[in-house]
C-alpha cells in the first residue's frame with residue numbers, strides 16, 4: 637500500500653532543483669516548432685496548498701521555496717542563471733500568489749504549448765482524484781491511475797517523435813531504485829533521443845552510487861548528474877540532498893545550473909549545503 641503523500645514535501649529544496657531543471661528543459665524543447673510529448677511517471681496531486689496542515693507539519697516549504705529570495709538571486713547571478721531562475725519563477729508565480737505550489741504536471745503545463753501532449757501517471761487513489769480535479773480543464777492532459785514504470789515503454793517512441801520524461805518516484809519501496817534505473821535504460825533503448833529527468837533522494841549515498849554505476853555499465857551517452865544538498869551525507873538526518881540523473885539535457889543547462897545553484901544553496905543551507913553539476917558520460 638502506498639503511504640507517501642507529496643503534500644508534506646511540496647516546495648521543499650528537492651522540488652526546487654527538480655522543477656528548476658524541468659521548467660528549463662521544457663522551455664528549451666519548446667524553442668523548436670514541432671510538438672512535444674511530456675510523460676510524468678509519478679505525477680502526484682498537481683497542486684499543493686502551502687498553508688495546509690501537511691505543509692505546516694514538516695515545515696519543508698518554509699525552509700524551501702518560501703525561503704528563496706528570487707529578486708536577490710536574480711540580482712547576483714550571471715545571465716544564464718538569471719534566465720533559468722526567471723523561467724522557473726514564471727512557471728510557479730501564479731500559484732505562489734495564491735498560497736499554493738504547483739507539482740510537476742502544472743509546472744510542465746505552464747511551459748508547454750497547445751500542440752503538446754501531457755501524459756500523467758499516479759497510483760495513489762486520493763492524489764489521483766486531486767490530480768484529475770486539478771487538470772480537468774486542460775485538454776492537453778491525459779491522466780491514468782496506473783503504474784508509471786509499467787506503462788511507459790509501450791508509449792515510446794511517441795507520434796510526436798520528441799519526448800521529455802520525468803521519472804519521480806517516492807522511493808518508499810526499496811525496489812524503486814532498481815525500477816527507476818531499469819525504466820531509464822529501457823527508455824534509452826526504445827528512444828535514445830528522449831530527454832529523461834530521473835529524480836533521486838540522498839538518504840543513503842550507496843544507493844545513488846549504485847544507480848550511477850548501473851547506468852555507467854550501459855551504452856548510454858550524454859548522461860549528467862546534478863544535485864543540491866542541505867547537509868553533509870550522514871545516516872541519521874533523513875534526506876540530506878537530492879538530485880537528478882539527466883539524459884540529453886539542453887546544452888545550455890549545465891551553465892545555467894553552475895551559475896544559480898551555488899546561490900540557491902547559500903540561501904537555503906549556507907553552512908552545510910552543497911551542489912554539483914557533473915557530466916558522467918560525454919555526448
Ligand SMILES: C[S@@+](CC[C@H](N)C(=O)[O-])C[C@H]1O[C@@H](n2cnc3c(N)ncnc32)[C@H](O)[C@@H]1O
Pocket residue numbers: 638640641642654676677678679680681682738739740741757758759760763782783784785804805806
Ligand atoms: C515524489 S511524488 C511525485 C511528485 C511530482 N512528480 C511533483 O514533482 O510534483 C511520487 C508520487 O508517485 C506516486 N507513485 C508511487 N508509485 C507509483 C507508481 N509505480 N506509478 C505511479 N505513481 C506512483 C505516489 O503516490 C506519489 O504521489
